[in-house]
Amino acid sequence: MLAGNLTAKGAATMDVSTCSISLPDVSLRVACAGQGRPLLLVHGFPLDHAMWRGQLAGLAADFDVIAPDPRGFGSSAVTPGKVTMDGFARDLAALLDALDVADEVVLCGLSMGGYIAFQFARLFPERLAGLVLCDTRAAPDTPEAAAARLQNADKVERSGPEELVTGMLPKLFSPLTQAQEPALVEATRQIMLKTDRRGIAAALRGMAERPDARPMLSSIRVPTLVLAGHDDAISPPSEMRTFAEQIPCARFVEIPRAGHMAPLEQPEAVNATIRTLARARAPGAT
DSSP, X not given: OOGGGOOOTTXXXXXXXXXXXXXXXXXXXXXXXXXXXXXXXXXXXXXXXGGGHHHHHHSTTTEEEEEEOOTTSTTSXXXXXXXXXXXXXXXXXXXXXXXXXXXOEEEEEETHHHHHHHHHHHHOGXXXXXXXXXXXXXXXXXXXXXXXXXXXXXXXXXXXXXXXXXXXXXXXXXXXXXXXXXXXXXXXXXXXXHSOHHHHHHHHHHHHTOOOOGGGGGGOOSOEEEEEETTOSSSOHXXXXXXXXXXXTEEEEXXXXXXXXXXXXXXXXXXXXXXXXXXXXXXXXX
């Protein structure tokens, strides 16, 4: 069962299998559905793979959908201290090896998952068939934002995630979702509250020192979608459009009636856009 019983709008009945995969230094929980080109989904902070319920349901006919919980999240093992975006990306490569996925993958990351996707693209470009950068940022934290993350990491370790979650939740969803889908918002809150405080703190410290992805944008050569919720207050569409313009093979798409959680708020619109990558090829490919 998907964590938190979080049901996305438009979700259909689906055959999803979940299992724990042992990597050299961590065990990751993974949900899988469908067949075809591998689609690797990396969720945002501090959530779990249940946020991809609409994609596991809606894209299984087009892709072999793989939705892991990175270390520290969901039912995956926790690494206390700090986990960098580089470290998360290396976990993804090890997970693909463990699952015997030899084909190039379409990698879709939301928010923190986008930070991880940038590092995967830098470290393992030969393993990519396409990228979906969803409600994320290419720029690093400002010094002030990084300092706030470090303070929050210490605070969460001491006192739990309640204060952090209370501050984040209103920024995640569009006003329409908050007004019309209170059960969805509450289910998301419950998932965030259940996330291990050590995992939250470790990821906060890793995000605080993530590298600037902007210098690598022009070197991304795979078909890329940059998806932005129209009402995203965390990763504004104007900012995402600007970095999309620097990726040679990128297409920018703004998702109406969605905020920072566009795949959860408007799964059918997001899925329709992702399906275009099933047919896309990099320039010059045969």
